[in-house]
Amino acid sequence: MEQPNHRRGxxxxxxxxxxxxxxAVAWWLWRSHGGDLRGLVDRGLTQVREMGAVTFFAxxxxxxxxxxxxxxxxxxxxxxxxxxxxxxxxxxxxxLSLALNLALSYWLARHALRPWLARLMxxxxxxxxxxxxxxxxxxxxxxxxxxxPPYVLQSYLLGLAGIPFGTYFFISWVISSLxxxxxxxxxxxxxxxxxxxxxxxxxxxxxxxVGVQLLRRHYRRRKEKVGA
Numbered sequence: 360m361e362q363p364n365h366r367r368g369x370x371x372x373x374x375x376x377x378x379x380x381x382x383a384v385a386w387w388l389w390r391s392h393g394g395d396l397r398g399l400v401d402r403g404l405t406q407v408r409e410m411g412a413v414t415f416f417a418x419x420x421x422x423x424x425x426x427x428x429x430x431x432x433x434x435x436x437x438x439x440x441x442x443x444x445x446x447x448x449x450x451x452x453x454x455l456s457l458a459l460n461l462a463l464s465y466w467l468a469r470h471a472l473r474p475w476l477a478r479l480m481x482x483x484x485x486x487x488x489x490x491x492x493x494x495x496x497x498x499x500x501x502x503x504x505x506x507x508p509p510y511v512l513q514s515y516l517l518g519l520a521g522i523p524f525g526t527y528f529f530i531s532w533v534i535s536s537l538x539x540x541x542x543x544x545x546x547x548x549x550x551x552x553x554x555x556x557x558x559x560x561x562x563x564x565x566x567x568x569v570g571v572q573l574l575r576r577h578y579r580r581r582k583e584k585v586g587a
Contacts, residue, residue: 408439415440416452420459424467429510432456433539437547446547453543454536461514461531468518476515483512495522499530510535 407415419432433453441449468476490498499522502513517527 407435412440412444412452416456419453419456421463423460423511424464424514426509426511429460429535429539430542433542434546437543438550441547446544450540450543453539454532457535457539458528458532461528461535462524464511464514465518465524465527468515469521473519477519480512480516480519490520490522495526496530498522499527500534503531503534 415432415436419429419436423429423432436449436453437446440452444452498520499517502508502517508516514531517531
């Protein structure tokens with residue numbers, strides 16, 4: 360998935376502008392609430408809680424397929440709903456939302472928005488690979504564990520590449536769910552001030568990172584041997 364230099368530069372410029380705009384909005388919100396960041400966060404979580412679990416997890420199933428960062432939901436699900444639903448139920452709902460989101464993203468990429476998404480990927484500089492049947496599983500793993508494309512673009516790339524739904528879905532679900540659990544636990548521990556649980560979540564992140572790098576290295580070596 361090579362990216363020409365001018366397209367890479369364009370992407371970086373767009374991301375920089377969006378990042379600066381986001382920082383400006385965050386600063387304005389913080390100033391407008393008297394600099395009380397904790398109070399602002401608490402009010403935001405209260406509004407999300409009033410939204411209700413059904414609406415929250417329904418939005419989690421849909422919006423990340425349209426480009427909304429998944430972490431918006433995984434970092435807030437724990438502190439908002441764990442006190443009433445319990446952490447096991449929150450994690451279960453996160454997994455179900457991810458399953459629906461992966462299915463929706465695949466359908467958008469393979470059918471509903473395929474021509475438009477193909478042009479978008481080309482504009483972003485991503486070349487759709489021709490994947491052999493024997494490489495389908497390895498392709499999904501490499502895309503999911505390789506840093507770079509955001510979660511939604513990973514799903515679109517795999518759908519556009521013609522990966523069978525079953526292979527795409529189950530591998531993506533397992534990998535995404537592991538990261539989602541770590542984010543949910545981290546967000547809940549951070550907001551509740553539970554230092555030990557924060558360390559547990561950080562340790563889970565570290566273990567996932569090491570495991571991901573080992574898995575990525577394994578499949579790259581395997582692909583090189585096959586190519587040789």
